[in-house]
Amino acid sequence: MNVFHIVGARPNFMKAAPVMNAFKRREHVVQTLVHTGQHYDANMSGVFFEQLGIIAPDVNLAVGSGTHARQTAEIMTRFEPVLLERKPDLVLVYGDVNSTVATALVSAKLGVRVGHVEAGLRSFDRTMPEKSTG
Secondary structure, three states, X not given: OEEEEEEOOHHHHHHHHHHHHHHHOOOOOEEEEEEOOOOOOHHHHHHHHHHHOOOOOOEEOOOOOOOXXXXXXXXXXXXXXXXXXXXXXXXXXXXXXXXXXXXXXXHHHOOOEEEEEOOOOOOOOOOXXXXXXX
């Protein structure tokens, strides 16, 4: 089974680390880590890979910053060819950030199974821009 893990922002890294570690014990699972680049500098991204013991991303979409609409659209545009080329069996998305909704939508539209790992809306504030997907 080929599993894509989609990360893009700090909360995703913390949720993905234990899931990826659990899959390491499964012989039949091939894992691919896709970093969208939503959070892209060393303090917002790189340090978490190091501290959480997460492998370096296999794919970095390097989308950078922008408005919610532009960032989401750019993630979708850059993710689609990766998905078509590598053909995962399952795409695991984490949290409720732009990276999550963008890659889940592309995957669903192309008929790829999507799993969602979430800790819940801890702020209880649905008016927060990225919380509307939770």
